[in-house]
Amino acid sequence: MLRAHTVEDVRRAEQAAMARLPDGALMQRAAAGLAAAVLDLLGGAYGRRVLLLVGPGDNGGDALWAGARLAGRGARVEALLLADRVHEAGLAALRAAGGRATHDLDDLDPGTDLLVDGIVGIGGRPGLRPDAAAALDRFHGVPVVAVDVPSGVDVDTGQVDGPHVVADLTVTFGTHKVAHLVDPASLASGALHLVDLGLDPFLEGVAPAVEALQPDDVRALLPHPGRVVHKYTRGVVGVRAGSGTYPGAALLAVAGAGSGLAGMVRYVGPEAIADTVRTAHPEVVGAGRVQAWVVGPGGGDDAASMLADALADGVPVVVDADALHHVTAPLPGCVLTPHAGELAAMMDVERVEVEARPLHFAREAARRWDCVVLLKGHHTLVADPTGRVRVTTTGVPWLATAGAGDVLAGLIGALVAAGLEPYDAASVGSWLHGAAATEAAAGGPITATRVAARVPRIARETLAAPAPRPLG
Template structure:
């Protein structure tokens, strides 16, 4: 394929951007758009899109934030009747939308004072970011200083790390990707799509029986937290593995059997889930599970007892737990989640699943998958126990740890969104919706 010249790529990017803005505005004629324009090609995208919008009857003003602006973009905007100004006070005070074309993938983190002033002057007006919200660190998702918080981000070619990894991901608003025909490099961070999930999901072979489908064991719960055992078992007992075993005190085990009559007691397993609600028993649970030599999901109270490498296993901390394991402050993990989840995967030589708004799953070789499914309603007691059980069942079914963890996180998020339907949910309803979500997903297989 002949290589496209940069002008053609920018033309495509600008056309996709203009279409998304028209969509947001619900039309063109008589609407007002303010472009915030930086010195590079990101500003060029904005200017060129502005010229396309102006030709559709949109009144376009461009605030030039640098002495330099993309020359062809500037000429196109002016030819289409768009205005350019250099001072905020010369702008129309009430645009319908602000387009952030200050910097894209070539920008350094932070914003200059003139950009901050312009953004503050139009606070409350919807913002569309071109490629990435200006000011965030595109390659790490970190933020350091002021940045744009967008309602919509229109990106080109592929998602970048900042779209998938917090805190920057939370500044993107809705994401819209425009295919401009780029040759793409290997991604630094992946996000599973429904077709990937269908491909990875373990499904029973024609002559399967329960043992060939895998047996998952759960060591969780205590007299103080019996519910954690029930929820971890609920997450494991969604039908993805052939059988679930529970090992714990008789008081808790009898409650597990009452709630889940198909669950059995001690015996051989292909994977263990250890830790939810384990309290003071968590260290002993971890030791007992390790003695079997099968892959583990180490969660909650058991995480504090991880003291060496655990090849083939999955750790499932939230930011506070990861901070505890690494001897850091929680805020430090929240500010640099990608760096710390990668660091932990390397240090413990296992897969680390860092729970959060965008759950990250890192492998020891540096591969990372970010979870794009889920809802803030998932921040509810016991949802993590369900996730640990679910990942354990996928490990027992034979998936490698990286796939089991990232698939589990995707399914957990999607099941949460399905169960929530925009409202509150509990961990019990979440667990119940997992088989339904998978049924919907497999029904769309074609």
């Protein structure tokens, strides 16, 4: 499991580690890891031009010590000092290695191969001071490596407010932070590289602020039939979806539900659509007992009655699309799957507010409706009423296509019917959905139908793989 911790928890762990190490040892570990990552990105040091943007804290110290290492390897290193006082030992080391430092932006070499963002660290506030913003503007287009977090983002919420660094690579230390995983700050982090500082023993028992499933976690959670099993014991999922206006939504929700992860799929809907569903999916049957319902995709004017009928069965319900408009009371044991616009309407706020504060609104919605809420986005969030949150890091931008959410709802419903708790079902379903989209896209456009078709293969490979498959 990839875990991200709060600033407070990270600081406590760092203090505990420093108490057992020689003075400055933790910073040297960080600087060594940062320098190695920069060297890897540049393809070497000799003759490369590196500009350090250095603020007043230990973050700036990490950048200065790393710059000293790079200068010692033959790089031409300059530091723009964005504070009257910076880390003295780091600055002395940089100068001793042949690097130079200045407070004057106009005194810098106009050309550089790489910026190292050491402006502010995990204790920084959202936004940047004008001098830092001016430096970034001067070197716009130059690749940026952020030290620990992109300066100017809110580390514990993933929110941004005002100018901030947009990094190509973020080299973080000890553990991941919320801003690395949660939008919109995650979009500013670029690729992530974690440098091990030995903090794990000091974070044991500390609940992460957010976490992200990895392939091994998905493998452990995926339903796996026992030796003695039949289709009913593997779970039956029902789908109430589609209308005369949106018949395709029923087909796509059934395709997601019919991924093979549950033993049977039932479809209940208009007869004309039912005939189409049975033609496309001959294994699908009609009304009967289920362990979970999927309700809402393409439901149109019938969505309210679809939701009421499903809730009357007393089983978990995955509530999607049109059915979300009819959620008026807590739904314990259920899963809501809105995108930002749908959640904004449910909570009577503007969409831009949800997009600016997705972690806040996902948690608030889960508490309000006493159920799991999956908020779709670049990094989809899955929140439960206790405040736990998982982030989906699989997927590609091509997944933003019509019908993809219908497939996801069906897939989550199948996992609930197969026995997973709603929080796990939503997390695993979102991970599989993103991984299937990544493989189906292969760098290009995809359709929801193709995503659904790849889910069984991704599940099979994940179950069989002896080692983790790479994330999308």
